[in-house]
Amino acid sequence: MAVKLxxxxxxxxxxxxxGVQLSRCDIGVEGGGVAFVGQAPPEFAPDKVIDxxxxxxxxxLINAHTHAYMTLFRNRADDLPFRAWLFDRILPMEDxxxxxxxxxxxxxxxxEMLRSGTTCYNDMPIFSPENARAALDSGMRAVIGRGLVGxxxxxxxxxxxxxxxxxEIAEYRxxxxxxxxFMLAPHAPYTCAPAYLRxxxxxxxRLGVGIxxxxxxxxxxxxxxxxxxxxxxxEYMEAAGLFALPTVAAHCVYMTENDMAIAARHGVSxxxxxxxxxxxxxxxAPVPKMLKAGINVALGTDGAASNNSLNMLRELGYxxxxxxxxxxxxxxxxxxRGIFIAxxxxxxxxxxADQVGSIEPGKRADLTILNLEQSHWYPHSxxxxxxCYGAQGGEVETVLVNGEILLENGSxxxxxxxxVRYEAQRVSxxxxxx
Amino acid sequence: MAVKLxxxxxxxxxxxxxGVQLSRCDIGVEGGGVAFVGQAPPEFAPDKVIDxxxxxxxxxLINAHTHAYMTLFRNRADDLPFRAWLFDRILPMEDxxxxxxxxxxxxxxxxEMLRSGTTCYNDMPIFSPENARAALDSGMRAVIGRGLVGxxxxxxxxxxxxxxxxxEIAEYRxxxxxxxxFMLAPHAPYTCAPAYLRxxxxxxxRLGVGIxxxxxxxxxxxxxxxxxxxxxxxEYMEAAGLFALPTVAAHCVYMTENDMAIAARHGVSxxxxxxxxxxxxxxxAPVPKMLKAGINVALGTDGAASNNSLNMLRELGYxxxxxxxxxxxxxxxxxxRGIFIAxxxxxxxxxxADQVGSIEPGKRADLTILNLEQSHWYPHSxxxxxxCYGAQGGEVETVLVNGEILLENGSxxxxxxxxVRYEAQRVSxxxxxx
Numbered sequence: 001m002a003v004k005l006x007x008x009x010x011x012x013x014x015x016x017x018x019g020v021q022l023s024r025c026d027i028g029v030e031g032g033g034v035a036f037v038g039q040a041p042p043e044f045a046p047d048k049v050i051d052x053x054x055x056x057x058x059x060x061l062i063n064a065h066t067h068a069y070m071t072l073f074r075n076r077a078d079d080l081p082f083r084a085w086l087f088d089r090i091l092p093m094e095d096x097x098x099x100x101x102x103x104x105x106x107x108x109x110x111x112e113m114l115r116s117g118t119t120c121y122n123d124m125p126i127f128s129p130e131n132a133r134a135a136l137d138s139g140m141r142a143v144i145g146r147g148l149v150g151x152x153x154x155x156x157x158x159x160x161x162x163x164x165x166x167x168e169i170a171e172y173r174x175x176x177x178x179x180x181x182f183m184l185a186p187h188a189p190y191t192c193a194p195a196y197l198r199x200x201x202x203x204x205x206r207l208g209v210g211i212x213x214x215x216x217x218x219x220x221x222x223x224x225x226x227x228x229x230x231x232x233x234x235e236y237m238e239a240a241g242l243f244a245l246p247t248v249a250a251h252c253v254y255m256t257e258n259d260m261a262i263a264a265r266h267g268v269s270x271x272x273x274x275x276x277x278x279x280x281x282x283x284x285a286p287v288p289k290m291l292k293a294g295i296n297v298a299l300g301t302d303g304a305a306s307n308n309s310l311n312m313l314r315e316l317g318y319x320x321x322x323x324x325x326x327x328x329x330x331x332x333x334x335x336x337r338g339i340f341i342a343x344x345x346x347x348x349x350x351x352x353a354d355q356v357g358s359i360e361p362g363k364r365a366d367l368t369i370l371n372l373e374q375s376h377w378y379p380h381s382x383x384x385x386x387x388c389y390g391a392q393g394g395e396v397e398t399v400l401v402n403g404e405i406l407l408e409n410g411s412x413x414x415x416x417x418x419x420v421r422y423e424a425q426r427v428s429x430x431x432x433x434x
Numbered sequence: 435m436a437v438k439l440x441x442x443x444x445x446x447x448x449x450x451x452x453g454v455q456l457s458r459c460d461i462g463v464e465g466g467g468v469a470f471v472g473q474a475p476p477e478f479a480p481d482k483v484i485d486x487x488x489x490x491x492x493x494x495l496i497n498a499h500t501h502a503y504m505t506l507f508r509n510r511a512d513d514l515p516f517r518a519w520l521f522d523r524i525l526p527m528e529d530x531x532x533x534x535x536x537x538x539x540x541x542x543x544x545x546e547m548l549r550s551g552t553t554c555y556n557d558m559p560i561f562s563p564e565n566a567r568a569a570l571d572s573g574m575r576a577v578i579g580r581g582l583v584g585x586x587x588x589x590x591x592x593x594x595x596x597x598x599x600x601x602e603i604a605e606y607r608x609x610x611x612x613x614x615x616f617m618l619a620p621h622a623p624y625t626c627a628p629a630y631l632r633x634x635x636x637x638x639x640r641l642g643v644g645i646x647x648x649x650x651x652x653x654x655x656x657x658x659x660x661x662x663x664x665x666x667x668x669e670y671m672e673a674a675g676l677f678a679l680p681t682v683a684a685h686c687v688y689m690t691e692n693d694m695a696i697a698a699r700h701g702v703s704x705x706x707x708x709x710x711x712x713x714x715x716x717x718x719a720p721v722p723k724m725l726k727a728g729i730n731v732a733l734g735t736d737g738a739a740s741n742n743s744l745n746m747l748r749e750l751g752y753x754x755x756x757x758x759x760x761x762x763x764x765x766x767x768x769x770x771r772g773i774f775i776a777x778x779x780x781x782x783x784x785x786x787a788d789q790v791g792s793i794e795p796g797k798r799a800d801l802t803i804l805n806l807e808q809s810h811w812y813p814h815s816x817x818x819x820x821x822c823y824g825a826q827g828g829e830v831e832t833v834l835v836n837g838e839i840l841l842e843n844g845s846x847x848x849x850x851x852x853x854v855r856y857e858a859q860r861v862s863x864x865x866x867x868x
Contacts, residue, residue, distance in 0.1 A: 071812070075819035079768040111809040219762075278759030279823070281766075308823040309810055314748075322756075325712030328653075332715075334513040375545040376743055376827075378505070378855045379862035385509035389713070389742040393810075394828030421812045428813035 002032040002403035003048055006040055007369070010052025011383060013059065015344070015358040019336030022383055027057060029365040032177070032403030036361055050398065054373050056383060058339070059358050060119025060141075060366035060401065061312035062346025065212075065250035065271035065300030067147075068109035068123045069102030069131060072428045073305040082218060082280050090305055094126065096431040103130040108424040109310055110138035111417050116311040116393035117368035119401045122248060122271065122300065122350055124185045124212055129168040136176045139406045139414055141366060143350050144168070145185030145212040150196030158196050162203055169207055179402055181350070182207075186242070188214040189225055189233045197240040210246035210351060213237070216259070217251035218282045234259035234268075243268055248349045250300060253277050253285045260293040269296040269349035272341075274318040275309070276302035287323055288332040298349035299342045313391040316342045320388050335388035365403040370395040436466040436837035437482055440474055441803070444486025445817060447493065449778070449792040453770030456817055461491060463799040466611070466837030470795055484832065488807050490817055492773070493792050494553025494575075494800035494835065495746035496780025499646075499684035499705035499734030501581075502543035502557045503536035503565060506862045507739040516652065516714050524739055528560065530865040537564040542858040543744055544572035545851050550745040550827035551802035553835045556682060556705065556734065556784055558619045558646055563602040570610045573840045573848055575800060577784050578602070579619030579646040584630030592630050596637055603641055613836055615784070616641075620676070622648040623659055623667045631674040644680035644785060647671070650693070651685035652716045668693035668702075677702055682783045684734060687711050687719045694727040703730040703783035706775075708752040709743070710736035721757050722766040732783035733776045747825040750776045754822050769822035799837040804829040 007027040013020045014037065028035035028044050035044070077089035102125060113121060120141035125131035128146045135142035146165040150158020162184075169182045184204045186192040192200070204211060215233040216222065222232065229236055234255065237243060243266035250271045255263070263270065272285050290297050299319055301310045309315075320338040324330050347357025356366045370387075374395055377386050399407040406413060441461040447454045448471065462469035462478050469478070511523035536559060547555060554575035559565035562580045569576035580599040584592020596618075603616045618638045620626040626634070638645060649667040650656065656666065663670055668689065671677060677700035684705045689697070697704065706719050724731055733753055735744045743749075754772040758764050781791025790800045804821075808829055811820050833841040840847060 074813065075816040075824070078816060078819040078823065079765055081764050085764070108809060108812055115809060275755060278755040279764070281758045281762045281764040283759055283762060308819060309826075311810060311826065314751075314826070317748075318752075318755075321709060321712040321752075324715045325717055328715045328717060330515050330519070330713070330715040331513055373855075375542060375549060375851060375855060376745060378542055379508065379859040379866075381862065381866065382509040382512060385512040385742060389512065390509070392743075392745065392748070392826040392828055394826055417809060421807075421809060425813040428815065432813075432815065 003029060003405055004046050005029040006044065006046035006049045007057055008049055008052050010050070011056040012037065012359055013057070013339060015360060016336065018340055019334070020339045020384065021336070027359065029400065029403050032365060034359060034361050034363050034365050037359060050369065054371065055397070056370045056372055057359065058368050058370070058387070059343040059356065060368045060399065061117050061342050062298065062350065062357065063113060063118050063121040063300050063310065063312055064248060064298035064346040064349050065273055065302060066109070066121050066123055066310060067125060067303035068121065068134065069105035069125050069127065070303030070305040071108040071112065071310070072101065072105035072424060072431060074308045076432045077305060078308070082220070085280065093431050097127070099127065100130060101427045101431065102127040103134050104420065104423040104427050106131045106134035107138060107420045109304065110134065110140050111412070111415060111420055112310045114140065114399050114407050115396060116313055117370070117396040117399060118310070118312045119366040119368065119399060120346065120350070120352070120356060122212060128164045129172055132168055132172040132180060135180055136172070139401055139404060141179045141356065141401055143181045143183055145183035147185050147187050148200060149187045149191040150199070151193050153195040153199050155196060158199070162200065166203065166207065169209065177402055183210045183212040185212040188221065189236045190221055194240050197242060201241050201245065204245050210248070211242055212248045213250065215249040215252055216254040219254065222254050232256055232259050234262045238262050238266070246351055248298070250302070251277065251285065253283050255286060255290070260290060260295060264294045269298055271298045271300040271349060272319065273300050273302040274322050275315055276306040280306050284322060284326045287319070288327060288329070296345060296348045297341050298345040311393040312342055313393050316388055317391070335384045338388050339384060365400050367400045368396055369398040371397040437463060437839055438480050439463040440478065440480035440483045441491055442483055442486050444484070445490040446471065446793055447491070447773060449794060450770065452774055453768070454773045454818065455770070461793065463834065463837050466799060468793060468795050468797050468799050471793060484803065488805065489831070490804045490806055491793065492802050492804070492821070493777040493790065494802050494833065495551050495776050496732065496784065496791065497547060497552050497555040497734050497744065497746055498682060498732035498780040498783050499707055499736060500543070500555050500557060500744060501559060501737035502555065502568065503539035503559050503561065504737030504739040505542040505546065505744070506535065506539035506858060506865060508742045510866045511739060512742070516654070519714065527865050531561070533561065534564060535861045535865065536561040537568050538854065538857040538861050540565045540568035541572060541854045543738065544568065544574050545846070545849060545854055546744045548574065548833050548841050549830060550747055551804070551830040551833060552744070552746045553800040553802065553833060554780065554784070554786070554790060556646060562598045563606055566602055566606040566614060569614060570606070573835055573838060575613045575790065575835055577615045577617055579617035581619050581621050582634060583621045583625040584633070585627050587629040587633050589630055592633070596634065600637065600641065603643065611836055617644045617646040619646040622655065623670045624655055628674050631676060635675050635679065638679050644682070645676055646682045647676070647684065649683040649686055650688040653688065656688050666690055666693050668696045672696050672700070680785055682732070684736070685711065685719065687716050689720060689724070694724060694729060698728045703732055705732045705734040705783060706753065707734050707736040708756050709749055710740040714740050718756060718760045721753070722761060722763070730779060730782045731775050732779040745827045746776055747827050750822055751825070769818045772822050773818060799834050801834045802830055803832040805831040
């Protein structure tokens with residue numbers, strides 16, 4: 001239920017160009033949206049008031065690339081080379097998943113994401129519609145894109161997957177008062193043949209949905225595509241016509257200048273995943289260069305099998321710290337820009353910029369409230385720096401999505417977290433062999 | 435007061451060569467030390483029992499390089515080039531510090547470190563003896579090395595600082611039932627002339643203490659030393675005779691093969707500071723190569739002005755993730771090795787390997803107990819992976835130093851955390867100009 005709420009004299013992370021700024025103000029929530037930012041009008045009669053004196057409110061974090069169900073595989077395949085990780089560990093575990101299993105993985109992901117301040121996520125599952133159902137049941141905002149792989153225009157497996165995606169979209173589109181959106185998710189250049197991509201593009205156009213894909217994640221992908229097609233992943237997807245549709249490209253560790261020009265020209269958003277790229281030893285994406293090229297950059301955790309956390313506050317720290325060191329430039333990605341990327345960057349990438357990503361009157365009330373009474377936040381000074389370089393996740397106290405309080409003072413209002421943990425443990429023990 | 439405590443059937447991080455392993459067992463604490471690991475003897479009658487079923491115990495983390503007082507400057511100087519950071523922001527703030535101020539900064543650091551599972555830290559302050567007093571009052575184990583800079587053998591400033599260090603050592607050595615140790619801390623090659631180093635070395639030898647210094651932190655340092663002395667920082671310090679004493683060298687971002695041979699030959703320990711090196715845009719230290727060269731590596735956060743967190747669990751994640759991505763080698767630093775570095779590596783560096791760094795009968799009971807009932811730790815599987823790649827800090831529930839419970843179920847038993855925050859805020863607002 002959407003609440004009528006007043007945040008009284010709270011430090012708020014507000015929009016400021018391609019960054020954010022802090023301001024102390026009142027914020028009103030009503031009818032699921034932000035009613036005002038500034039001073040509460042005298043006639044505003046809230047059902048609930050949150051004292052802002054020791055708190056900070058920010059736009060809910062947007063996880064722009066994840067595979068929520070993969071919490072089931074968390075900590076089950078660490079410190080391995082990519083091929084051993086994928087073929088010896090992850091794929092055999094995925095093969096043992098039964099219908100209904102990934103629901104619990106996704107629900108666990110939602111518990112974790114809400115507890116660390118994420119209100120919206122861009123999901124690429126391999127089962128449907130159970131992941132859409134998890135998003136719906138969790139109360140979170142989500143964009144679901146069932147992963148698609150296919151070898152040709154009429155590849156039966158590829159068609160089956162596409163059919164499942166289409167059925168799911170027909171059933172769940174617009175559910176949860178608009179919280180649920182959909183994309184099609186052709187997995188990657190090396191798993192989707194050009195003819196299959198043609199089929200996916202036709203379907204996406206017919207359904208009026210965007211695209212979520214992996215691009216340029218590893219050196220192996222670059223080399224393979226170069227050998228087979230004499231193209232980079234971006235050139236390959238541009239040639240296939242993918243970028244005529246709104247596209248979120250995850251990873252993009254390897255991009256040429258020309259790739260960046262392609263992305264900028266077509267308005268392709270990049271969802272960067274710094275931790276996953278480190279953990280799987282793929283490298284570091286050229287994010288500061290992307291920003292200079294005018295590309296919209298969003299932030300994602302990737303799945304828990306390659307991270308192993310879905311904590312976007314932690315990911316934000318990696319984003320801002322890593323590029324400073326990598327580029328030997330302390331100004332390459334300031335805190336305010338990082339916070340923008342983790343919120344508004346995601347909203348833009350997901351086509352939700354008019355609804356979420358910033359705290360503004362008229363937008364939906366997807367809000368994350370942090371308790372600042374923590375020694376690691378003291379002394380209170382530049383709290384954007386604290387958010388970016390010091391936040392752990394546990395500071396998150398209260399979270400609203402669509403004006404509904406999902407987490408209140410550290411307790412879930414509708415999710416049965418104990419049940420979710422129990423079921424996820426049960427499934428994980430079975431598919432991972434104990 | 436040292437407690438007689440039983441940890442009942444708890445998952446424990448136990449020693450395993452140059453790594454660690456997990457085992458479920460009973461652990462007894464008595465007389466400030468670890469009495470047994472395995473099954474509790476029937477005659478053991480504890481005053482207190484902690485149920486281990488949903489908990490994990492690890493050796494207290496050892497922060498092998500920090501400047502505890504610098505919490506006062508936290509988030510006051512972000513996203514700046516090194517020289518602007520140091521000369522325009524940090525030094526003017528340090529100049530405004532009055533005696534007694536840095537005590538509160540160090541106490542705040544202790545609150546933060548204990549809350550994130552650190553039991554011992556290697557401190558380089560610039561005021562004395564107030565930082566020794568803070569360590570004493572906090573209940574933590576600490577090695578204090580007042581920072582020393584000097585231009586010659588008889589440089590008055592250098593002599594004053596050395597005199598202060600010596601007086602502090604005379605007064606506090608062995609205090610707190612052996613919790614307090616000391617080193618001398620010649621700041622860096624570029625702030626300590628060879629003649630002054632000679633004086634420091636003579637003094638350290640006379641006092642029987644080791645050395646804590648910064649080495650090879652930035653390209654600027656390398657270039658400056660090369661121009662002035664045609665030496666690397668390691669060559670410079672070896673020539674000065676520093677390495678005849680037990681030495682902890684912080685940072686070491688830039689090391690040649692020969693530097694590594696020097697460090698290995700003299701048993702110099704490196705305290706690596708991955709986050710600080712990223713934040714100040716210095717780069718990434720060649721830690722996997724150091725390990726191959728047989729160098730003992732420890733982990734530190736550096737000060738809060740360049741991190742901005744003293745959370746060693748977070749630092750551990752950066753340690754293990756960063757080198758995988760940097761070296762494009764997912765096996766370059768596995769979780770178990772990282773945990774060893776963050777515990778036993780620190781103990782070795784500080785000359786405390788016979789006392790702390792691992793959970794073994796006869797060692798002091800410096801223990802960190804985590805509560806595993808957290809969604810981001812589920813499903814429970816490889817918990818070393820969870821510790822390394824997923825821990826946030828807030829899981830830390832109970833912490834013992836020298837067998838004394840300092841943090842119990844998230845509450846401090848002797849530290850007045852609210853007072854500490856208040857005083858640190860007051861001092862910080864004054865020295866940082868509000």
